[in-house]
Amino acid sequence: MAEAIRRRELLFGAAGMTLLGAASSARAAEPTRKLGYAIVGLGTYGADIIMPRFADCKYSRLTALVSGDPAKARALAAKYGVPERSIYNYSNFDPIRNNPDVDIVYVVLPNSMHAEYVIRAAQAGKHVLCEKPMANSVAECEAMIAACRKAKVKLMIGYRSQFEPYNVHAMKLRREGAIGKVRYVQSEHGWNQGDPSKWRLKKALAGGGSLMDIGIYSVQALRYLSGEEPVAVTARESTDRKDPRFTEVEDLINWTFEFPSGALGGGLTSYSSHHNHSRITGDKGWLDMDPSTAYQGNRIRLRRLWDPEQEVTAPPGPSANQFAGQLDHMAQCVLTGAEPIVPGEEGLRDMRIIEAIYRSAAEGRTISLA
Amino acid sequence: MAEAIRRRELLFGAAGMTLLGAASSARAAEPTRKLGYAIVGLGTYGADIIMPRFADCKYSRLTALVSGDPAKARALAAKYGVPERSIYNYSNFDPIRNNPDVDIVYVVLPNSMHAEYVIRAAQAGKHVLCEKPMANSVAECEAMIAACRKAKVKLMIGYRSQFEPYNVHAMKLRREGAIGKVRYVQSEHGWNQGDPSKWRLKKALAGGGSLMDIGIYSVQALRYLSGEEPVAVTARESTDRKDPRFTEVEDLINWTFEFPSGALGGGLTSYSSHHNHSRITGDKGWLDMDPSTAYQGNRIRLRRLWDPEQEVTAPPGPSANQFAGQLDHMAQCVLTGAEPIVPGEEGLRDMRIIEAIYRSAAEGRTISLA
Numbered sequence: 001m002a003e004a005i006r007r008r009e010l011l012f013g014a015a016g017m018t019l020l021g022a023a024s025s026a027r028a029a030e031p032t033r034k035l036g037y038a039i040v041g042l043g044t045y046g047a048d049i050i051m052p053r054f055a056d057c058k059y060s061r062l063t064a065l066v067s068g069d070p071a072k073a074r075a076l077a078a079k080y081g082v083p084e085r086s087i088y089n090y091s092n093f094d095p096i097r098n099n100p101d102v103d104i105v106y107v108v109l110p111n112s113m114h115a116e117y118v119i120r121a122a123q124a125g126k127h128v129l130c131e132k133p134m135a136n137s138v139a140e141c142e143a144m145i146a147a148c149r150k151a152k153v154k155l156m157i158g159y160r161s162q163f164e165p166y167n168v169h170a171m172k173l174r175r176e177g178a179i180g181k182v183r184y185v186q187s188e189h190g191w192n193q194g195d196p197s198k199w200r201l202k203k204a205l206a207g208g209g210s211l212m213d214i215g216i217y218s219v220q221a222l223r224y225l226s227g228e229e230p231v232a233v234t235a236r237e238s239t240d241r242k243d244p245r246f247t248e249v250e251d252l253i254n255w256t257f258e259f260p261s262g263a264l265g266g267g268l269t270s271y272s273s274h275h276n277h278s279r280i281t282g283d284k285g286w287l288d289m290d291p292s293t294a295y296q297g298n299r300i301r302l303r304r305l306w307d308p309e310q311e312v313t314a315p316p317g318p319s320a321n322q323f324a325g326q327l328d329h330m331a332q333c334v335l336t337g338a339e340p341i342v343p344g345e346e347g348l349r350d351m352r353i354i355e356a357i358y359r360s361a362a363e364g365r366t367i368s369l370a
Numbered sequence: 371m372a373e374a375i376r377r378r379e380l381l382f383g384a385a386g387m388t389l390l391g392a393a394s395s396a397r398a399a400e401p402t403r404k405l406g407y408a409i410v411g412l413g414t415y416g417a418d419i420i421m422p423r424f425a426d427c428k429y430s431r432l433t434a435l436v437s438g439d440p441a442k443a444r445a446l447a448a449k450y451g452v453p454e455r456s457i458y459n460y461s462n463f464d465p466i467r468n469n470p471d472v473d474i475v476y477v478v479l480p481n482s483m484h485a486e487y488v489i490r491a492a493q494a495g496k497h498v499l500c501e502k503p504m505a506n507s508v509a510e511c512e513a514m515i516a517a518c519r520k521a522k523v524k525l526m527i528g529y530r531s532q533f534e535p536y537n538v539h540a541m542k543l544r545r546e547g548a549i550g551k552v553r554y555v556q557s558e559h560g561w562n563q564g565d566p567s568k569w570r571l572k573k574a575l576a577g578g579g580s581l582m583d584i585g586i587y588s589v590q591a592l593r594y595l596s597g598e599e600p601v602a603v604t605a606r607e608s609t610d611r612k613d614p615r616f617t618e619v620e621d622l623i624n625w626t627f628e629f630p631s632g633a634l635g636g637g638l639t640s641y642s643s644h645h646n647h648s649r650i651t652g653d654k655g656w657l658d659m660d661p662s663t664a665y666q667g668n669r670i671r672l673r674r675l676w677d678p679e680q681e682v683t684a685p686p687g688p689s690a691n692q693f694a695g696q697l698d699h700m701a702q703c704v705l706t707g708a709e710p711i712v713p714g715e716e717g718l719r720d721m722r723i724i725e726a727i728y729r730s731a732a733e734g735r736t737i738s739l740a
Contacts, residue, residue, distance in 0.1 A: 183560075183622060183640055183642050183643035184558070184560075184622065184624070184638055184640060184643060184645070186556070186558070186636075186638070188554070188556070188651070190553075190554075190651075192653050192675075232606075234604060234606050236602075236604050236626045236628060236634065236736070238628060238632045238633070238634050239632075240632050251632075252553060252554065252632075252633075252634050254554070254626045254634045254635075254636050255626075256606045256624045256625075256626070258606060258608060262608045262609075262610050262621075262622075263608070263622075264606065264608050264622050264624045264638070265624075266556075266624050266636050266638060268554055268556070268634070268636060270553055270554060270651075272551075272553050272653055273553035273554060273651045273652060273653050273656075274651070274655070274656070274675060275554070275651055275656075277649070279647070281558070281560075281640075281643045281644070281645055282643060283562050283642055283643050285644075286643075286644070286645075288660075290658075305562075305644060364735065364736055365734065365735070366606070366734055
């Protein structure tokens with residue numbers, strides 16, 4: 001049990017330091033060129049959230065697009081200066097191996113397509129950044145890790161919160177004992193779904209509902225805020241199957257994690273209400289994040305017993321924002337040979353937990369994760 | 371199921387209105403005298419929290435003391451102007467029936483003594499206000515209700531939060547649709563215990579640990595904030611039995627309530643960390659109480675989608691504070707013949723839920739409350 005804590009401390013505890021350390025050493029040896037990214041999947045997240053952030057990057061640039069929508073790809077290519085020859089579709093993707101402008105493939109497709117495109121990118125000899133959830137099953141995650149290992153390329157999962165200054169600072173405060181010994185962690189993530197036809201509400205494409213899409217932020221936050229790995233989970237689901245949005249995937253899940261130290265964790269995921277809140281309570285106080293993992297505007301309130309509550313400003317990270325931090329971290333890992341702080345194994349770990357949450361809810365019993 | 375919601379709406383939804391209404395009608399027919407209270411049990415809560423609040427009451431006054439500590443009783447009697455003849459101990463308590471200055475007996479003893487003193491007070495023909503938890507078991511609660519019914523006296527449980535303006539206002543905002551349809555309610559209550567010898571850590575006296583003592587606030591808040599009755603509970607406990615504080619009673623319990631509407635509730639109770647926080651989230655926003663049920667200084671933050679978060683000031687209640695509100699509500703009920711908004715049946719309801727939480731944690735399965 002103590003070993004599990006230490007392993008976790010190593011992974012997450014070292015996260016901030018590794019990140020800052022990598023940034024410093026990379027700065028010490030300034031790369032002669034920015035590494036080139038191909039974005040696979042031009043949905044809202046890829047096109048509207050990720051692409052504009054290359055402008056904030058020090059070590060990354062957008063050099064190729066992969067899409068099933070030629071008109072959209074051409075428009076975005078024009079906007080971001082991607083040459084015509086670096087536009088791919090899903091049929092002619094594999095020759096990307098011959099494109100020297102592409103170092104890293106960033107997979108931002110619906111979840112069900114992650115495994116296929118990560119494996120094809122690896123086989124094309126490209127390093128891979130893959131959005132979370134890593135895939136739709138533990139088996140797919142294992143195949144993805146094996147493919148990248150075989151191809152000797154790096155694999156990183158897009159856990160942006162790990163590059164977000166307030167989350168990094170919250171981990172640091174907890175490690176430094178600001179709230180004493182952790183007793184309870186709570187994290188709620190959700191959003192109220194609209195259009196029932198979207199891919200996120202189709203089981204075959206999304207692999208599941210709120211838990212896969214947004215609840216994974218709570219799974220992550222409960223782990224990195226506590227600094228521990230859950231050894232058991234007990235979950236309850238509530239889904240109105242008569243609601244046209246939820247004929248295939250779940251709405252609400254509430255779960256309890258048991259941690260080796262004896263601390264408990266409470267997680268909530270929802271597709272019928274908006275949530276973005278985490279709180280960690282120790283025997284010496286609490287730290288509240290509200291919002292917790294937003295694109296911007298995250299906040300920390302710290303209450304140390306018996307001092308007044310205080311608003312904490314996190315020191316800026318090495319990057320302009322969490323998105324640039326994530327892109328540049330992967331680029332730096334490729335440049336320096338370091339392992340990403342959120343490698344494929346981290347995505348696999350979450351997927352094992354997510355499968356256990358589903359199983360607990362379905363079978364009405366506690367599932368061991370030890 | 372809809373009936374369960376309506377029943378709950380009636381009870382809690384009507385609470386604010388009943389309270390305000392009773393205050394108005396009582397004002398219309400100003401009582402000619404304040405009703406007299408005997409306080410049974412002169413521990414911290416009775417002596418330091420309750421007694422000073424009679425000064426804020428319109429319909430209540432302190433007229434008698436019952437204690438096993440004659441010196442303490444005499445000192446407090448002198449401080450509050452209680453005559454020597456109205457000081458009782460546990461042996462000579464029953465003749466209180468002949469004391470015309472005592473209308474209501476307020477039982478503020480360790481939990482294990484509640485049933486005995488409520489029943490003896492009822493048999494002495496006095497109305498009874500009893501601290502929460504009502505007793506140590508459902509069986510005791512039923513016996514207390516039966517005794518008060520037989521003696522034709524009123525029985526009320528000391529749920530002070532129901533008289534606290536921020537909690538009353540939160541219920542009103544939820545009923546008025548400020549956050550839309552409720553999807554998730556969360557409530558954490560706890561305090562870090564010190565001295566292992568205190569009665570609250572002895573199973574025979576306290577009936578249990580954190581859940582009985584402070585977790586009951588979360589049980590209540592989840593019910594009155596959602597406006598629903600749970601139909602099932604799933605709970606996990608974590609207690610370090612090697613900690614000298616926890617050889618007899620539990621430390622942490624985290625649980626999930628399932629409500630008839632499909633909403634879920636998450637509750638947390640702790641004896642190793644401080645918590646006082648509740649949040650209710652609907653499909654149109656959330657309402658956060660931090661602290662949620664403190665003696666004073668409770669706060670509401672309201673976030674209506676897509677408006678900015680706002681701090682809400684609750685309108686003042688009919689009384690100077692929640693303690694005076696509780697004392698005067700009972701006095702008004704006696705004066706007007708109305709039923710208390712938190713009668714013995716309310717304490718019994720919580721005790722049934724608490725027993726189910728313990729059973730779920732012990733047996734590792736979901737317990738039905740339907």
